[in-house]
Amino acid sequence: MDAVEISAEAKCECLLFDMDDTLYPMSTGLNVECRRNIEEYMVERLHMEEKEVPRMCVELYEEYGTTMAGLKALGFEFDNDDFHQYVHGRLPYENLKPDPVLKTLLLSMPQRKMIFTNADKAHAARVLRRLGLEGCFDRIICFETLNPSEIQAASDSSFLLENEKNCAHSDDSSASESIESTKRRCPRILCKPSIEAFQATINIAAINPERTIFFDDSARNVASAKKIGFTTAIVGKEMLVPGADFAVNSIHNIREALTMLREHGKEEQIEQVLPPRGVETAVLA
Template structure:
């Protein structure tokens, strides 16, 4: 199979979970719900889990039930010192640049955050575009509609010629159901939710050499 389009998740896919960045962002989400919305600390985790299960993300649940302004929320939760968590990654850059196909970031965050993260990782100019929470509104990964909107934003490539890389099995499973080839990132086994698994994206060239790109 010749793949021509790659969709990369952003948080905890382009950088490892061990960086601690997502823990910081989670803390900012909790702070937003407490400081801006009045949720008690005891309520926050239960509400977030409920919205995650019902709406796919905390943000979509807050929008549906509390009319939260998306841009205000995203600006607040992504106000973090990225340089405390991320460094330029030449090995990752080389791995991504070795792929002779179009590459898109596909994230439930926004492109402003994606731009800051890729800049911190030294990945400027690597990606052909960013598909974010605005593009796929009112949906989010792993909703099937979000993948259809992402494909449209990427020029409607054949899903069977697309690769999706994500750290969440619920998302790789949904993409796989649409015909995409899927890679579960941050794991040593794909289990039943993906076609392949990579502990680190720097390992990508070893995988793609078998794909006749």
């Protein structure tokens, strides 16, 4: 390993990725179909007024992070698994195609690689399988990770306590608060872009945000990640957004982002827009 590679690894130990519309382009149409399924669920299963649903769906998403989190906060009672099956189970996964370029790139990089998604584990598994990216990530932080059932929470408590001592980058009080909140099963759903969701992910996965690059297509998620100390990259954009260190037209620009970090470091204002490489298809936003 040469001096350049050592320098890059010293500044970045982990790559943390959003999944939907980040690992694949928005042009696949899954986002639109997901939104349609959520609205149908609100009408068919929760018996909400159809004409009010589109507006309410957006408002809840904006205020609570996800429409599902907003519905729970308003007191609607429904089974989490049923919601996810209805919303994700009918998506056109056939629109997702294997991405051997991304797979080769991910497997060639020595950093830990993880996914942080608000979606459920079944959806994450389907997406990674269709993209041909199974085995490329060390861990997946998903809905069930941050919002375990009471049975799962009990079995996971020892794991969380064990990881508390590994979080040297986080003070003891914040680590304890995150773990206790998970065990208490707070009725509020934990999800991006809340700072609490990022802190819980840091503690559970034992990652140091100061040595991690976070990739996401959502400007508000990027802003939250920046507040807690991550180096950040907005994906699928041609312009920087507040809190973003990089604007990455294509997820295939991971290596270029690492190069910029190596050359400038976090002590400088990086703010680089990385165009798609010639062999890539730009992510549409």
